[in-house]
Amino acid sequence: MKLQHALGGLENLGPVNLETRIFVHEWEKRIFGIHTVMMAESAHLADALPKYPMAMLPTSFKENWTWASLRTGAESMQPFEYFKFRYYEKWLMGISQFFVDKGYITADELAQMTAYYRAQPDTALPEKTNMPVKQQIVDYLLGGDSSLRPLPHAPHFSKGQTVYVADPPAVKHTRLPGYLRNKKGMVSEVYAGAYNYFVSTGPDGIGDPMPVYRVAFKAADIWGDTLSEPNTTIYADLYEVYLQNPNI
Numbered sequence: 001m002k003l004q005h006a007l008g009g010l011e012n013l014g015p016v017n018l019e020t021r022i023f024v025h026e027w028e029k030r031i032f033g034i035h036t037v038m039m040a041e042s043a044h045l046a047d048a049l050p051k052y053p054m055a056m057l058p059t060s061f062k063e064n065w066t067w068a069s070l071r072t073g074a075e076s077m078q079p080f081e082y083f084k085f086r087y088y089e090k091w092l093m094g095i096s097q098f099f100v101d102k103g104y105i106t107a108d109e110l111a112q113m114t115a116y117y118r119a120q121p122d123t124a125l126p127e128k129t130n131m132p133v134k135q136q137i138v139d140y141l142l143g144g145d146s147s148l149r150p151l152p153h154a155p156h157f158s159k160g161q162t163v164y165v166a167d168p169p170a171v172k173h174t175r176l177p178g179y180l181r182n183k184k185g186m187v188s189e190v191y192a193g194a195y196n197y198f199v200s201t202g203p204d205g206i207g208d209p210m211p212v213y214r215v216a217f218k219a220a221d222i223w224g225d226t227l228s229e230p231n232t233t234i235y236a237d238l239y240e241v242y243l244q245n246p247n248i
Contacts, residue, residue, distance in 0.1 A: 165242055
């Protein structure tokens with residue numbers, strides 16, 4: 001994650017927001033619903049576990065949309081813009097830009113419809129009955145999706161082994177917290193099977209199936225003694241490509 005998405009160890013960021021409600025405003029539920037529908041109609045489900053009958057689903061949405069897609073939209077925001085907007089506003093911006101980029105709607109059409117509903121907020125939204133899609137959404141909410149795959153090779157690292165975190169090129173989206181780059185840790189668990197990432201991160205290195213590890217870090221090794229609580233351990237689940245053998 002880029003800086004604004006993984007703030008571990010930074011000081012003077014102001015008071016912590018202790019809001020515990022998942023949805024603070026009613027409109028936030030709709031944004032979450034849009035994201036959920038996109039996930040349930042995503043083309044990647046044809047290759048996920050369990051497999052879904054995507055070829056038979058009556059929908060015009062033919063794209064891959066995963067949590068990685070949502071994160072990519074948020075992470076591409078200018079940092080100062082990112083901090084200016086609420087959580088689900090960031091979701092809305094990423095989703096909207098995705099539909100514009102993929103040609104489902106133009107930026108002008110989006111602006112026109114936004115202005116229309118802003119001026120007439122009580123206007124009913126278009127509603128189409130699509131029972132197969134509705135059933136697909138229910139099935140997806142109950143069954144989810146998994147990227148678990150057979151191991152392509154034996155894990156390169158084992159439980160108890162000391163490792164160093166790699167420092168791959170900066171890309172639009174990564175699953176590596178910036179504060180862990182080049183840090184020393186110890187493998188505390190090797191997860192069974194391999195996991196692929198439904199979105200390729202390019203030179204960052206994830207996409208194809210690979211082993212995943214839980215790595216333990218001493219907080220002091222990350223942030224130093226003066227910024228760490230004593231005897232504190234930080235755990236992170238990391239793809240194999242993010243780890244290096246210190247003896248090589």
